[in-house]
Amino acid sequence: MSDKEKKQGTSISRRSFLKGVGTGTVAATVVPSVLIGSENAAEAQAGDAISTATIQLNINEKMYEVEVEARTTLLTVLRDGMDTSGNNVDLTGAKLICDRGECGGCTVMVDGKSVYACMMLAIDAQGKKITTVEGLANGDDLHPVQEAFIKHDALMCGFCTPGFVVSSAALLNENKQPTLEEIKTGLSGNTCRCGTYPFIFDAVKTASRKM
Amino acid sequence: MASWGEASESRLIGKRINRLSGKDKVTGKAKYTFDINRPGMLYGRILRSEVAHATVMGVDTSEAEALPGVKAVIPLIEIGNKLRYQGQEIAAVAAETDDIAKDAIRLIHVDLEELPHVVTEADAMAEGAPQIREDWAGNQSEPNIREDGDLEAGFAEAAVEVEATYSTAVQTHVCLETHGHVVEWEDEQNLTVWASTQGVFGVRNDFAQHFELPANQVRVITEHMGGGFGSKFGPGIEGRAAAELSRITGKAVKLMLTRKSEHLVAGNRPSMTQNVRAGATRDGRLIAYDMKGHGTGGISSGAGFQAPYVYHVPNLRTERVNVAVNAGNQRAMRAPGHPQASFAMDSLMDELAEKLGMNPLEFRRINDANEVRQAQYTLGAQEIGWHRRNSVPGSGTGVKKRGIGVGSGLWGGGGGRGTEARVTINADGTVEAVTGTQDIGTGVRTVIAIIVAEELGLNTTDIMVKVGDSGPGLPSGGSGGSQTTPSVAPVIKTAAAAAKQKLFERIAPMLEAPIDDLRVGTGTIYVVSDRTKTITWEQATGQLGMESISEGGHWDEELRQNGAAGTQFAEVEVDTETGAVRAIKIVAVQDCGLAINRLTTESQINGGVIMGLGQALLEERFMDPYTGRMLNANLEDYKVPGTLEIPEIKSIVFDTHRRVTGVGEPPCIPTPGAIANAVYNAIGVRIRELPITPDRVLTALAEKKA
Numbered sequence: 001m002s003d004k005e006k007k008q009g010t011s012i013s014r015r016s017f018l019k020g021v022g023t024g025t026v027a028a029t030v031v032p033s034v035l036i037g038s039e040n041a042a043e044a045q046a047g048d049a050i051s052t053a054t055i056q057l058n059i060n061e062k063m064y065e066v067e068v069e070a071r072t073t074l075l076t077v078l079r080d081g082m083d084t085s086g087n088n089v090d091l092t093g094a095k096l097i098c099d100r101g102e103c104g105g106c107t108v109m110v111d112g113k114s115v116y117a118c119m120m121l122a123i124d125a126q127g128k129k130i131t132t133v134e135g136l137a138n139g140d141d142l143h144p145v146q147e148a149f150i151k152h153d154a155l156m157c158g159f160c161t162p163g164f165v166v167s168s169a170a171l172l173n174e175n176k177q178p179t180l181e182e183i184k185t186g187l188s189g190n191t192c193r194c195g196t197y198p199f200i201f202d203a204v205k206t207a208s209r210k211m
Numbered sequence: 212m213a214s215w216g217e218a219s220e221s222r223l224i225g226k227r228i229n230r231l232s233g234k235d236k237v238t239g240k241a242k243y244t245f246d247i248n249r250p251g252m253l254y255g256r257i258l259r260s261e262v263a264h265a266t267v268m269g270v271d272t273s274e275a276e277a278l279p280g281v282k283a284v285i286p287l288i289e290i291g292n293k294l295r296y297q298g299q300e301i302a303a304v305a306a307e308t309d310d311i312a313k314d315a316i317r318l319i320h321v322d323l324e325e326l327p328h329v330v331t332e333a334d335a336m337a338e339g340a341p342q343i344r345e346d347w348a349g350n351q352s353e354p355n356i357r358e359d360g361d362l363e364a365g366f367a368e369a370a371v372e373v374e375a376t377y378s379t380a381v382q383t384h385v386c387l388e389t390h391g392h393v394v395e396w397e398d399e400q401n402l403t404v405w406a407s408t409q410g411v412f413g414v415r416n417d418f419a420q421h422f423e424l425p426a427n428q429v430r431v432i433t434e435h436m437g438g439g440f441g442s443k444f445g446p447g448i449e450g451r452a453a454a455e456l457s458r459i460t461g462k463a464v465k466l467m468l469t470r471k472s473e474h475l476v477a478g479n480r481p482s483m484t485q486n487v488r489a490g491a492t493r494d495g496r497l498i499a500y501d502m503k504g505h506g507t508g509g510i511s512s513g514a515g516f517q518a519p520y521v522y523h524v525p526n527l528r529t530e531r532v533n534v535a536v537n538a539g540n541q542r543a544m545r546a547p548g549h550p551q552a553s554f555a556m557d558s559l560m561d562e563l564a565e566k567l568g569m570n571p572l573e574f575r576r577i578n579d580a581n582e583v584r585q586a587q588y589t590l591g592a593q594e595i596g597w598h599r600r601n602s603v604p605g606s607g608t609g610v611k612k613r614g615i616g617v618g619s620g621l622w623g624g625g626g627g628r629g630t631e632a633r634v635t636i637n638a639d640g641t642v643e644a645v646t647g648t649q650d651i652g653t654g655v656r657t658v659i660a661i662i663v664a665e666e667l668g669l670n671t672t673d674i675m676v677k678v679g680d681s682g683p684g685l686p687s688g689g690s691g692g693s694q695t696t697p698s699v700a701p702v703i704k705t706a707a708a709a710a711k712q713k714l715f716e717r718i719a720p721m722l723e724a725p726i727d728d729l730r731v732g733t734g735t736i737y738v739v740s741d742r743t744k745t746i747t748w749e750q751a752t753g754q755l756g757m758e759s760i761s762e763g764g765h766w767d768e769e770l771r772q773n774g775a776a777g778t779q780f781a782e783v784e785v786d787t788e789t790g791a792v793r794a795i796k797i798v799a800v801q802d803c804g805l806a807i808n809r810l811t812t813e814s815q816i817n818g819g820v821i822m823g824l825g826q827a828l829l830e831e832r833f834m835d836p837y838t839g840r841m842l843n844a845n846l847e848d849y850k851v852p853g854t855l856e857i858p859e860i861k862s863i864v865f866d867t868h869r870r871v872t873g874v875g876e877p878p879c880i881p882t883p884g885a886i887a888n889a890v891y892n893a894i895g896v897r898i899r900e901l902p903i904t905p906d907r908v909l910t911a912l913a914e915k916k917a
Binding site: 050069071072076079080088090091092093094095096097098099100102103105132133134136137142145146149150151153155156157158159160161162165183184185187188190191192193194195196197198199200201 | 229230232233234235236237238239240241242243245246248254279308309310311385386387388389435436437438440469470651652653654810811813814815817818819820821822845846847851852853854855857860
């Protein structure tokens with residue numbers, strides 16, 4: 001671990017983070033949308049440099065040191081983040097689709113449970129084990145859910161697929177032999193527009209038999 | 212004459228083959244436009260109108276420009292011009308992060324002079340409504356009138372008549388990957404664009420024209436694409452804005468629409484209203500049809516639909532207008548005009564049949580000239596258990612009542628000219644197939660591999676398929692009208708056959724056999740008259756030395772066919788206390804000619820049914836007449852089908868002939884009609900308005916009681 005990393009640690013809480021940044025910036029991030037576009041935002045923003053903090057995240061069993069703002073979501077770090085050495089995190093499997101916890105396209109596992117990465121602040125993900133779709137396979141050995149999705153053609157355009165794969169894996173972590181109704185309920189937080197659902201149900205069934 | 216051969220001869224064609232892109236898609240490796248990260252890339256955002264109708268008096272971007280991290284701000288509308296719907300573009304910014312870009316658009320000050328708006332058809336058509344299109348008096352286009360036969364004589368001959376109004380709501384596409392681009396200028400003359408598009412070459416040509424560049428200096432890449440459904444053809448204002456921001460800043464710019472903008476400006480399926488009076492003879496022949504209807508495609512036209520639909524009526528008059536409202540423009544959406552037309556017509560068919568005291572299926576058989584659908588009626592009825600339907604609608608007991616209904620559809624999907632492709636056989640045995648089409652989720656990449664592998668005796672995974680890139684300069688049309696596979700397949704097949712022929716010419720002397728005597732086996736080439744003369748594929752291609760074989764293909768009429776008939780049967784359960792309608796089972800019998808990949812064809816039929824189910828039961832754009840805004844521009848209040856709404860779906864690939872027909876669109880057509888008829892069969896009250904939501908069901912039930 002580098003000196004810098006030691007100094008930063010991983011214990012910055014959301015509360016202390018918010019205290020640490022200028023109130024102007026915080027205000028700007030929570031301005032209700034009805035007020036936006038007027039002087040309110042301008043007043044809040046003018047002249048304020050946005051404060052950031054450096055945090056560490058454990059993603060797919062690898063530590064990433066990233067600089068984030070208070071408002072930075074876990075999803076933003078995964079997709080658009082850059083580590084402090086200037087390398088893109090570039091884990092774009094989780095998708096930004098609705099940006100407000102309605103579609104499940106950004107689903108990742110946090111400590112083994114499925115979470116919408118668009119609804120979790122990056123600073124709240126510190127000290128937790130984050131698994132994205134890129135971390136599900138064991139090298140070339142695909143996760144049984146991934147194998148089954150390919151076999152059953154449980155994907156068309158594929159944009160929702162990573163979210164469904166992670167949600168399905170998380171579901172099977174909790175319920176090894178789900179019924180069709182339990183699969184439907186377990187995946188009800190994910191949306192597909194191509195209409196792949198019937199084959200997704202088949203795939204989860206198949207995967208459950210192999211786990 | 213070229214042909215696809217007999218089913219018994221096919222090793223891969225017509226079988227269930229896994230998608231080539233499957234592994235990349237389940238591991239998150241597949242890169243969509245939204246996922247492209249370029250060195251030093253900036254993030255673009257667009258400031259959009261929050262009012263439905265206004266004149267722009269001034270735009271002040273100075274504060275936005277001063278925000279640290281903002282690299283460029285450009286206007287997208289001229290002062291003095293009108294904003295005509297919520298979501299219309301005002302200005303665009305490029306910034307170092309997406310969050311900064313978001314902050315920046317809030318710092319743009321816009322002076323507007325608001326104008327009166329109308330956002331519902333009723334308001335637009337009302338007397339004294341503000342005129343929002345200068346060229347349309349009363350906000351209505353010139354009527355489109357069609358007449359055939361003798362309407363009065365037809366009604367005189369009719370034994371029964373039905374007069375009813377059928378209507379459907381505006382539906383939005385809800386592409387999960389929003390519209391957008393990543394644009395990067397290599398220098399002033401060369402542009403690379405990653406585009407979430409259904410038409411790589413169309414986007415290329417648009418950018419080339421806009422920036423006055425030779426077309427081959429614009430490269431458009433769409434390796435994977437997250438849904439279009441008809442809404443993603445040109446680059447749009449957002450694409451040009453991204454390119455302009457990139458040009459000014461000298462950096463790559465990613466500009467993807469927000470979810471809200473996707474609902475507001477990226478297209479929608481127009482609404483439909485039909486006021487119909489129709490008659491049938493005692494022996495069950497449709498005899499007269501009089502329809503006056505309208506629909507809105509927003510501020511634009513394009514709200515067309517066929518009426519009557521599918522069934523033949525000898526005496527008719529139809530009159531249809533477009534109604535303008537202050538809302539985002541329609542775009543083609545999966546079988547444009549057809550599902551709404553089918554819903555109205557199939558509802559009408561059931562109403563007429565009931566008046567005649569005739570079984571609705573029998574009534575259809577009498578009036579349907581399509582032989583394929585005649586056969587589908589039999590198969591579908593058997594699969595759903597048609598005999599189980601309530602002979603008296605609504606006669607079931609209990610709170611939850613079940614019913615069964617039928618609906619029909621027809622689509623073209625015959626493909627067309629305009630695709631160029633190359634199949635290359637390399638000396639090391641590798642094979643490449645390249646064309647400028649794009650895989651929008653339909654699986655054409657795998658279809659190409661199947662065709663080439665079948666022709667050359669290889670496996671699909673042996674074929675390197677390159678699509679979604681204008682770089683190689685092999686154009687193909689946009690993926691619309693279910694035309695992709697039927698347009699591409701003949702060219703790929705003839706290219707593969709030509710490459711095979713060239714390889715045979717090279718190895719015939721070595722095998723001491725005439726070229727016509729050579730055949731491919733599985734990974735082998737042999738002499739048909741002497742099977743002892745068999746060599747492996749690699750031995751054969753090894754003969755090429757330093758060369759490779761690279762052949763183009765050509766369009767062939769005989770390899771594809773137009774016309775995809777479909778019939779669907781639905782069973783639903785209606786909760787008469789809550790008004791909730793649940794689909795129990797849907798049987799979709801779909802003609803698609805030769806299904807090159809049966810597995811992905813089934814996926815497409817499932818998908819069509821589910822989108823049709825959304826239109827039937829869930830999806831509706833709500834416009835607020837007072838503010839002029841869309842009330843449900845998100846994925847929570849605009850409801851698309853989720854896991855809990857999915858019934859048992861039996862997708863039947865109905866084999867008719869061995870020519871390729873596209874099937875992307877037709878399976879969504881018959882679903883709403885079948886569901887609406889099933890709802891009627893369940894509760895004995897007809898809902899003539901889509902979507903069939905609980906409030907509409909309860910209102911209808913209450914009206915029946917009263």
